Amino acid sequence: MGEAGKSNTFVIKCGGSTLAALPNAFFAELAAFQKAGRQPVIVHGGGPAISQALNKLGIHTEFVDGLRRTSAEVLDVAEMVLAGKINKEIVRRLSQNGAKAVGLSGTDGRLLTAEPVANAAKLGYVGEVTEVNTELLNAMLAAGYIPVVAPVGLGVDNQRYNINADTAAGAVASSLGAGPFIVVTDVAGIAGTVDGEKKVLPTVTPSQIQSMIDSGEIYGGMIPKVKAALKCLGGGVNEVVIVNGSETGVLGKVLRGEPIGTTIVAEPTAAKA
Numbered sequence: 001m002g003e004a005g006k007s008n009t010f011v012i013k014c015g016g017s018t019l020a021a022l023p024n025a026f027f028a029e030l031a032a033f034q035k036a037g038r039q040p041v042i043v044h045g046g047g048p049a050i051s052q053a054l055n056k057l058g059i060h061t062e063f064v065d066g067l068r069r070t071s072a073e074v075l076d077v078a079e080m081v082l083a084g085k086i087n088k089e090i091v092r093r094l095s096q097n098g099a100k101a102v103g104l105s106g107t108d109g110r111l112l113t114a115e116p117v118a119n120a121a122k123l124g125y126v127g128e129v130t131e132v133n134t135e136l137l138n139a140m141l142a143a144g145y146i147p148v149v150a151p152v153g154l155g156v157d158n159q160r161y162n163i164n165a166d167t168a169a170g171a172v173a174s175s176l177g178a179g180p181f182i183v184v185t186d187v188a189g190i191a192g193t194v195d196g197e198k199k200v201l202p203t204v205t206p207s208q209i210q211s212m213i214d215s216g217e218i219y220g221g222m223i224p225k226v227k228a229a230l231k232c233l234g235g236g237v238n239e240v241v242i243v244n245g246s247e248t249g250v251l252g253k254v255l256r257g258e259p260i261g262t263t264i265v266a267e268p269t270a271a272k273a
């Protein structure tokens with residue numbers, strides 16, 4: 001694919017926290033971008049729905065450092081909910097709102113190759129992406145479809161892995177060299193304290209993020225988001241924006257460069273020509 005095609009590609013991560021609240025307008029906006037020649041790729045979560053399904057089945061679930069401890073039993077349910085229920089819901093809503101979309105699990109066509117995370121002894125079948133099959137994504141984009149990806153990966157050992165959706169989306173954004181990477185969640189951005197007042201910060205840099213994690217101002221589900229953002233910025237993505245999906249016209253605002261949510265920017269360098 002040529003440079004023009006690449007610059008048209010952008011990755012959106014849709015968090016499970018916000019999926020039910022996403023208005024039809026969100027999907028219609030994606031359909032309009034698609035018709036205008038833009039090439040969105042969606043990677044989605046579904047944490048709350050997985051927890052709900054596990055609770056219904058009476059299977060205990062817990063998070064360690066923001067990641068779900070994943071036994072073989074939990075993995076089956078996570079895959080069922082992510083690649084079945086949530087993935088199909090998103091594809092259906094896109095179709096209903098005039099977009100052409102196709103749903104894939106990260107294991108389909110070895111879209112996401114994964115390896116166990118460092119503390120696998122504690123976390124079980126939780127994976128980290130080692131490779132993204134961009135050939136498959138680009139083929140779907142070239143055929144005029146929005147790829148909708150569930151964050152389940154396959155190891156070279158053929159083991160399935162549950163992957164945090166922010167991590168998976170960041171890996172996809174980096175491998176496509178796509179920009180901007182838009183993280184859609186249930187809050188208006190990263191909140192921080194400015195002059196004693198809590199507010200959404202328009203921009204944050206990697207060093208600010210580190211001190212906000214250290215102080216506990218960034219916690220829980222925001223941690224994998226900012227970590228994925230930092231990794232992306234080091235890997236070819238020039239802009240990561242965190243926005244609330246239920247606000248109208250969010251995607252357009254990001255793409256037009258209008259101020260919305262929190263933009264994570266690279267550390268300013270002293271010597272810029």
Ligand SMILES: Nc1ncnc2c1ncn2[C@@H]1O[C@H](COP(=O)(O)OP(=O)(O)O)[C@@H](O)[C@H]1O
Nearest residue numbers: 015016017185187189190191217218219221222
């Ligand atoms: N500094 C912060 N600013 C805003 N939200 C934060 C911050 N730190 C932690 N959070 C939490 O992160 C949550 C978003 O993460 P999460 O619930 O995992 O969403 P998603 O399902 O979209 O991935 C927010 O609802 C909020 O509770």
Ligand SMILES: CC(=O)N[C@@H](CCC(=O)OP(=O)(O)O)C(=O)O
Nearest residue numbers: 016045046047067068163164165
């Ligand atoms: C390893 C791990 O934690 N996987 C996540 C995958 C879903 C996800 O990340 O969903 P959200 O984006 O809605 O949080 C989980 O099991 O909940």
